[in-house]
Amino acid sequence: MFKKILAIFLVITGLYIVISSLPILNWIGLGNGAMEAAVSERTDEISINTSSIHTIIIPDKRSDVKAEYDGKGKVEVDQKGDKIVVTAKGPRFGFFSFKQRGDLKLYIPEDYDQDMNIKVGSGSLEFAGDSAKDPYQLNKLSLNVGSGRMEVQNIKANHVEHDISSGFMKVNSLSAKFGSFEVSSGSLHAEDYTGAFEAEVSSGELNLEVKKLTGPAEIEVSSGKADLNLPDDADFTLNSKVSSGSVNNDFQLTDKSSGKNRLSGTHGSGTHKINLDVSSGNIYLH
Template sequence: MKRIVILLLIITGLYIVFNESFQFDGFMSGGSKEGRATVSQKIDTIEINVGSVHTTIIPEDRNDVEAVLTGNGSLIVKEDGNRLVVETQKKMFNWFAFSEKRKLKIYIPEDYNRNMNIQLGSGGLAFSGDSMKLNKLSLDIGSGNVNLDHLEVAEFTHDGSSGNVEIDTLTTKTGTFDLSSGNLDIEHYTGAIHADVSSGKFSVQMDKLNDSIEIDLSSGNVNLDLPDNADFSLVGNVSSGNIQSEFPLTTTSSNKKSLKGTHGSGKHKIDISVSSGDVDIF
């Protein structure tokens, strides 16, 4: 009797392992899954929710969104009210998941100019193409590396738990950055900045200063590269660390912990507060 029970348990266990490893996903790599949905006029947001996958967004001459997933897991592409949703899910039990590299390619209309929300659990994110214009772009990054190029966005929001973000050429009216841990490096930036950095490095090279800058840093470093002809009034305070500016300032007060002054007309306000770390303005 015991042998029969043991045999049944073994058969049941093998069934579960076989089913979880091969159902929908095939052997090891899981093959490719595809999905697509038309971007109708009522769609105002493309929402991308992915985890543990390297994602590439590719603008093309098309009127729909197509996603291709290579590797284990399931893929959903659907219209949900005024949203078009692209979502991946990884199977809970997969003996080969540690060795595989999942990749997701998302093809979107190159003339899409509404809103896009991206939630990335881990992995990587990259934009492929010459440029992209959007109304709102929101990034919620759990862990992973992000590379973005040539974006023109009315409202840009970045919320990062950890990982590294590199952006080359970002023009926006307002940019909001919330960085818990990691590094954020932006080159060729234009627009207002509201940044809250808990721990990490925040570096911005600005092509044009045309609005205010507010940076609150708990621990880490801030590098702010401004145009030579920038007109600003600076209020900088550091509890532990240093703040310095290479710009000649009409200074009202200056020491290692505090720096206040104006450059040029002083038109745009720069307010930087640091609990622990260093600030370099150049």
């Protein structure tokens, strides 16, 4: 009986290996679509949506968006009007799927400077400019993690949106005129951020290290935790209120006013307004 079961297992395994190795049956009978699309002066958005795959976005001296992938799954690069859409799905979870996962290398023009929308449903993604002194520049950058992991660094944009519903996002050396951070579950860590911002934490954790505050800032926590780290010489006027939870402040404030559910005061010249609102949870100001 055992030998029959073993023989059946070996036959099934052999058939699976043969079928999965066929290039035209890349994933459930479906091969990859177009793997590149030209970027023109009219292109105003690059949209990237990945799931169950590891993606590396590589700025390069080129005039198109090109995908390279050697794993199982389905990758498509489509041009839809003035928008380029990249869709990548790795193999479905299964006994053999781990070894079938490869790295998706996505090459984009190094001089593209319009909007970019990046969404990770699951899996992981990396995107980096050359350096903090020579960042990749965009008009608007939208980052969304449904589940998985995303790491982004050395980026400069007019507007940046961060949205994490589950998983982990790490951002380093990011400069923006205005940024928004929304954490509904999971963890978002941002280091060396320059700009004004607003943040909302409904569940999970936000850790925001500000290199330079250039405008107003607002953090609202309904559940969870937010850590705001500011430079020692930051100039701000603080106004905070608490329904349930706490606001913990390490700065020496002038014109300080505090009570059970409020804290306000000025640090330095008080140039930029910082509003903190806690309905449940904690905010730490360092």
